[in-house]
Amino acid sequence: MRASLAASLMLTAALLAGCDAAPAQVERVEAPLPSVRSEAVQLVPDEVRYRFPGVVRASERAAPAFLHGGVLRERHVVRGQRVEQGEPLATLHNPAMAPAFAAAEARVRELDASLNRLGRDVERARTLRERNLSAEEELDRLRSEHEALAQAREQALAQRDEAQAQLEELTLRAPFAAEVTDLDAEPGDFVTAGQPIMRLAGIAEREVEIRVPANLATRLEPGQMASVVPTFGAQRIAGEVVHVGRAGESMAPVIVAIPVQNAPALGEPVRVQLEIAARAATRVPLAAVVDPAGSAPYVLALNDDDTIRRASVTPGRLAGGWVSVNGEGLAPGDRVVTAGQGRLEEGMRVRVLP
Known part of the structure; x- marks a missing residue:
């Protein structure tokens, strides 16, 4: 009995000693990388919008006078x-016009009668000459008188037409x-x-004349689109630049044509918006700008190995969810983080979601 107990104690001690001698196996688990989404920086042609006041007028205008x-x-x-x-x-009513036309008309009738009489005399003299009953000189004289009288009639007709035109005026x-x-x-x-x-004021077309600085007028061309908005309304009307004048005293006249349909009333004040191309601008999604209203806005850009780097930017014009930015170290095609910026630090590696 005692021998059996001693044997059990020795076996237990041997097992404990073996356990202490085995090296400890510790399983190490790596933390997952932060997940982010990104967009590429774009370089797009920029446009600057300018607004100028104007008044709607007819394209055809006249001040008739006599x-x-x-x-x-x-x-x-x-x-x-x-x-x-x-x-x-x-x-x-002009008392001199009607008598002048009547006199010119009477002169034409008088010359017509004289031409008819002289024409008969010429035919008679030709007949007598063919029968050798009159001299050749008499026929030539009558022909000359007839030709001179015909020329006088042409002048009288011109005077009558002029008097008639003045009477119609x-x-x-x-x-x-x-x-x-x-x-x-x-x-x-x-x-x-x-x-x-x-x-x-013509009823066919409408237009607006505005005055544009000379440096902007040189960048406008006929056919360029424009927007016309009434001063006291929200309706936006599509217009077209049809004329760009020369600059005088640093301002140039520009004519913008608008369709008659739904056009503002004549004399109504409007604002003409022109979009003039500017130099290309770098832009990023607005969601990529951290602290856009603060004193030091920045974006988190991704290196080729998906590590974070910080780039300071100066936000500009916002359009369609994208904002133009100025900043060093940011080039078109660079990737910027648009989601998941929280707790990210410079140099940290991330996992970019598709």
Whole structure:
């Protein structure tokens, strides 16, 4: 019994000694890398938006006037009326026009009668000459008189046409389809030659004239698109630059055409927005900028081995979720972290999610 107990104790001691002699096996587990998402830095052509005030006006405008002075006899239109091309607008009374036309008409009739009589004399003299009953000189004289009289008739016709045209000018007609916007003279008023009688605005097209600094005008071209927004509204109207004038006193006139459909009323103030190309800009997603409103904004860029480096930036214009930035150490094509920036430090390796 005692021998058996002693044997058990010796076996136990041997097992304990063997356990102490075996080296300890410790399993080491590596921590997972932080996961991030990234986007590539872009280099895109930049555009700068400029806004200029203007007033809507008709592309066709006129201030009709008479070629001669006289008394305004009748006005056929009222303010706000629409007229078609060639429609009578006003009539002038000039006592010298009608008698001049009547005299020119009478002179033409007189010469026509003389030409008919002289033509018969020429035919009679030719017949007598063929029968050798008159001299050749008499026939030549009659022919010369007939030719001179024909030339006098041509001059009389020209004078009659001129008098008729001046008489027709006593009726003022619309040069194009338009709306009467203002009236400058009333029936009974004496008007001089060239004095405007009314103001017309064409109904076909609308435009806005703005003044642009010379350095910007040189970068504009006809056909370039523009946006027109009423000063007291939110409607945006697509326009087109149709004319760029020369700069005078550092400002150049620019004409922007807009469609008549849904166009603001004539005389309504608007703002014209022009987008002018600027030098290419580097931009990153807004989510990549850390502390964009702080005093030292920066982005976390990824090296080729997926380690973090910090790049200070100066945010610029925001458009479509991307912001233009200026900063050293950041080039187009570089990857910047857009998600997972928390607890990241410079030099730390990360895992980039697809």
